[in-house]
Amino acid sequence: MSTIMQQYIDEAEKALLHTYNRYQVVFERGDGVYLYDLEGKRYLDFVSGIAVFALGYHNREYDDALKAQIDKITHTSNYYYNVPAIEAAKKLKEISGMDRVFFTNSGAEAVEGAIKTARKYAYLKDGGTDHEIIAMNHSFHGRTMGALSVTGNPHYREAFEPMIGNIRFAQLNDFDSVLAQVTDKTCAILFETVQGEGGIYPATEDFLRKVRKFCDERDILMILDEIQCGMGRTGTMFAWQRFGVKPDVMTTAKALGCGVPVGAFLMTEKVGAHSLVAGDHGTTYGGNPLACAAVCKVIELFEKQRILDNVNAVSAYLSDHLERLVEEFDCVKTHRGVGLLQGLVFDQPVGDIIAKAMEKGLVLVNAGSDVIRFVPSLVITQENVDTMITILRESIREASPLSTRERFTEGERK
Ligand SMILES: *Cc1c(COP(=O)(O)O)cnc(C)c1O
Numbered sequence: 580m581s582t583i584m585q586q587y588i589d590e591a592e593k594a595l596l597h598t599y600n601r602y603q604v605v606f607e608r609g610d611g612v613y614l615y616d617l618e619g620k621r622y623l624d625f626v627s628g629i630a631v632f633a634l635g636y637h638n639r640e641y642d643d644a645l646k647a648q649i650d651k652i653t654h655t656s657n658y659y660y661n662v663p664a665i666e667a668a669k670k671l672k673e674i675s676g677m678d679r680v681f682f683t684n685s686g687a688e689a690v691e692g693a694i695k696t697a698r699k700y701a702y703l704k705d706g707g708t709d710h711e712i713i714a715m716n717h718s719f720h721g722r723t724m725g726a727l728s729v730t731g732n733p734h735y736r737e738a739f740e741p742m743i744g745n746i747r748f749a750q751l752n753d754f755d756s757v758l759a760q761v762t763d764k765t766c767a768i769l770f771e772t773v774q775g776e777g778g779i780y781p782a783t784e785d786f787l788r789k790v791r792k793f794c795d796e797r798d799i800l801m802i803l804d805e806i807q808c809g810m811g812r813t814g815t816m817f818a819w820q821r822f823g824v825k826p827d828v829m830t831t832a833k834a835l836g837c838g839v840p841v842g843a844f845l846m847t848e849k850v851g852a853h854s855l856v857a858g859d860h861g862t863t864y865g866g867n868p869l870a871c872a873a874v875c876k877v878i879e880l881f882e883k884q885r886i887l888d889n890v891n892a893v894s895a896y897l898s899d900h901l902e903r904l905v906e907e908f909d910c911v912k913t914h915r916g917v918g919l920l921q922g923l924v925f926d927q928p929v930g931d932i933i934a935k936a937m938e939k940g941l942v943l944v945n946a947g948s949d950v951i952r953f954v955p956s957l958v959i960t961q962e963n964v965d966t967m968i969t970i971l972r973e974s975i976r977e978a979s980p981l982s983t984r985e986r987f988t989e990g991e992r993k
Contacts, residue, residue, distance in 0.1 A: 580603065580618075581617065581618045583617060583618075584604070584605050584616065584617045584618060587605050587617070588601075588603060588605065602934075602937055604616050604937065605617045606622075608636070608637070609624070609632070609635075609636025609637055610635075610636055610637045611635045611636060611637065611956075611958070612624055612627075612635055612636075612955065612956050612958065612959050612963055613636070614636070614942060620940065621940060622937070622940045622941060622942045623940060623941050623942070623963060623966055623967060623970070624636075624942045624955065624956070625941065625942060625943050625944075625953050625954070625955040625959075625967055626942050626943065626944045626954060626955070627954060627955050627956040628838065629807075629833070629944060629954060630775070630807050630812060630833045630834055630920070630954040631833050631834055631836075631837065631838060632834070632837055632838055632956050633810055633811060633812070633834035633837055633877070633881075633886065633956060633957040633958075634837050634877065634880055634881075634884070634886070634956065634957070634958060635956040635958045636956075638837075638880065640876065640880060641837060641873070641876050641877065641880060644872055644873070644875070644876035645839070645869065645872060645873060645876075647872075648663065648868055648869050648872035649869065651868070652868055653867060653868060653869040654864065654867045654868065654869070655867070655868065656863070657861060657862070657863075657865070657866060661866075661867075661868045661871070662868070663868045663869075663871035663872040663874075663875055664682060664866040664867075664868065664871040666871070666875045667680075667682070667871040667872075667874035667875045667878075668680040668682075670874070670875060670878040670879070671831075671843060671845065671874070671878070672845075674816045674817075674878060674881075675816065675817055675829065675831075675845055676820075676825060677829060677845035677846060677847060678845075678846065678847050678848040678851055679845065679846050679847075679848065679850075679851035680843050680844075680845050681843060681844050681845075681855075681860065681865070681866075682841060682842070682843050682862075682865045682866035682870070682871065682874075683832070683841070683842040683843060683844065683862060683865045684840050684841065684842065684862065684864050684865055684870075685721070685832060685840060685842050686720075686721050686726075686806040686830065686832030686833060686842050687720070687721025687722055687723040687726040688721075688723065688842055688862070688865070689806065689830040689831065689832055689842035689843055689844045690720045690721050690723075690725065690726040690729065690804060690806075690830055690844075691721075691723055691725040691726060692830075692844040692855075692860060693769070693802050693804075693828045693829075693830050693844045694712065694725045694726075694728075694729065694743075694767075694769075695725075695855065695859070695860055696800070696828055696844065696846060696850060696854045696855055697710070697712060697766050697767035697769075697800045697802060697828065697854075698710055698766060699854045699855055699859060700766065700800060700850055700853055700854040701766035701767075703853050703854070704798070704853075707764070709745060709764055710745060710764050710765070710766035710767075711745040711746070711747055711762060711764045711765050711766065712729060712745065712746050712747070712765075712766060712767045712768075712769055713746075713747050713748070713749055713757055713760045713761065713765060713767070713768045713769070714729035714730070714731055714746055714747070714748055714749075714769045714770065715731050715748065715749055715750065715751045715769075715770045715771075715774070716731040716748050716749070716750055716751070717731050717732065717751070717774055717777035717778065717780065718730055718731040718732070718751070718769075718770060718771055718774060718777055718804075719732065719735075719771070719774070719775060719776035719777055720769075720771075720804055720806075721806075722735075724739070724742065724743060725743050727739060727742065728742035728743040728746050729746055729769055731748050731777070732777070745764070747760040748760070751770055751774060751780055751782055751786070752780075752782060752783050752785075752786045753786075754785075754786055754789040754790065754793075757790065757793075758793075761793075761797075765797070765799055766799060766800065767799060767800040767801070767802050767828075768790050768793075768794060768799060768800075768801055768802070769802040769803075769804065770782060770790075770802075770803065770804065771803070771804040771805075771806075771807065771808060772787075772803050772804070772805055772808050772809075772813075772817070772818035772819050773807070773808035773813060773818050773916070773917055773920055775806075775807035775808060775920065775946060775952070775954075776807075776946055776947070777946070777947065778922060778924070778946050778947045778950045779915055779916045779920060779921065779922030779946055779950060779952060780915070781813075781818075781915070781916065781917050784822045784824070787819065787822055787824040788822070788824055791824045791825075794827070800827040800828055800850065801826045801827050801828075802826060802827065802828040802829070802830070803817075803818075803819055803826040803828075803829050803830070804829075804830045805817045805818060805819070805829055805830060805831050806830050806831060806832040806833050806842065807833055807920065807954070808917070808920055809829075809831045809833075809834070809835075810831060810833065810834035810835055810877075810881075811834070811881055811886050811887055811890055811918075811957055812834065812890070812918050812919050812920050812954070812957065813890075813917040813918035813919075813920055814887060814890045814891045814894060814917070814918040815887065816881075816887070817829065817831075818917065821917075825847075827846060827847055827849070827850050828844060828845070828846045828847075828850060829844065829845045829846070830842065830843070830844045830845075831843050831844075831845070834877070834957075835874055835877065836870055836873045836874055836877065837873060837877045838873070839869065839870050839873040840870065841870035841871070841873065841874060884958070886957050886958070889957060889958060889959075890918050890919050890957050891918070892961075893919070893959055893960065893961060893964060894917075894918045894919050894921070896961045896964055897919065897921060897953065897964050898914070898916075898921065900964060900965075900968045901914040901921055901923055901953070901968075902914055904923060904968070904971070904972065904975070905923075907972075908975055909926075910925050910926050910927055910975065910979050911923060911924070911925055911926075911975070912924045912925060912926050916953070919953065919954065919955055919957055919959070920952075920953075920954055921952070921953040922946055922950045922951065922952050922953070923950065923951045923953070924949060924950050925949045925950070925951070926949070927949060927979065928948045928949055929945050929948070929949055929950065929951050930945070930948075931978040931979070932951065932971075932974050932975055932978040932979070933945060933951065933974075934978075935973075935974035935977050935978045936970055936971060936974040939970045939973065939974060940970070941966075941967060941970040941971065941974070943971070951971075953967075955967075
């Protein structure tokens with residue numbers, strides 16, 4: 580490694596709080612599906628800032644839109660209207676079919692808003708302040724206290740107890756386990772349409788339909804977290820649209836701004852009319868003109884560049900090739916996922932494989948200790964998939980040499 584890169588890393592370790600185990604690399608710029616480090620080394624990126632850069636790096640039209648907005652104004656206040664926020668809300672309504680939008684600065688903040696919406700909705704119905712939310716085991720909803728409280732991973736929560744109260748956990752795709760947690764205080768059922776951090780587990784159509792029906796019968800809110808799986812990643816703008824099972828409240832972030840920090844929670848008119856009102860919720864930066872100019876351009880470019888078509892074409896190709904790795908390697912147990920949100924499940928921790936791939940110029944990320952997650956930019960090509968698979972195959976061989984099925988023929992070859 581160059582001394583300059585090492586110097587920056589050393590300085591980082593002195594100045595930044597040690598909350599991340601970072602790879603020993605400093606990225607300087609991006610172009611399309613490639614990242615470049617300080618030494619100018621090029622990496623094929625199958626992480627895209629963790630499902631953020633849907634349009635790839637350095638999209639000219641996107642960059643120009645942001646620059647133009649910077650020259651006008653980047654922040655006013657939510658005490659006033661601004662055109663980019665109005666346009667972005669209109670576009671978000673169109674692509675989601677939801678009716679009301681609240682812009683946030685992050686995913687976790689969108690989840691916080693969704694939780695407050697559910698509590699307020701229930702409060703207006705019966706005046707109670709002890710309502711319960713059912714969330715799922717292995718879920719991930721963010722690191723702020725409310726979002727953490729509905730995150731179904733005790734390891735993330737333990738040191739920070741007590742959480743916000745009245746959260747119960749069920750098992751994704753096990754409707755009976757949800758029913759077992761229902762009480763007359765239940766005000767919402769919350770889950771990711773495809774669990775991301777928890778290991779790439781898609782909700783089944785059957786589960787979505789049962790939850791939807793049950794929520795309708797009881798006037799309970801169905802909240803879907805689409806922060807990672809939304810914005811085209813699974814081949815429809817939002818993952819629930821594949822099944823036409825519409826939530827009452829939905830969260831989005833990550834690829835929504837393609838690199839500018841922005842999120843949103845959205846709701847139907849019914850929920851909007853019976854939940855948060857003036858004074859209930861707010862944010863200084865949420866919905867600022869710069870972030871919203873990004874949202875407008877992102878949604879516009881999704882249509883113009885036919886992003887969904889590319890996702891559907893390339894993801895089938897990616898699935899196919901990941902499936903071959905399952906057959907080829909003993910250490911690869913299975914593969915699961917939807918669209919360009921795929922996971923390869925190993926029988927061992929994947930850290931070494933990811934590190935090997937990094938050396939070879941391929942950026943990958945895990946989801947849990949034994950799953951490699953594929954969340955590339957949505958503009959990747961079949962050729963990019965070929966390159967990725969070649970490097971991944973080499974990396975698996977080198978990191979766990981005894982794991983290929985070839986080992987059974989080792990003797991014959993000698
Ligand atoms: C990343 C993520 C969040 C949190 O978003 P931040 O912007 O990191 O706060 C919440 N839910 C899901 C499903 C996510 O993937």
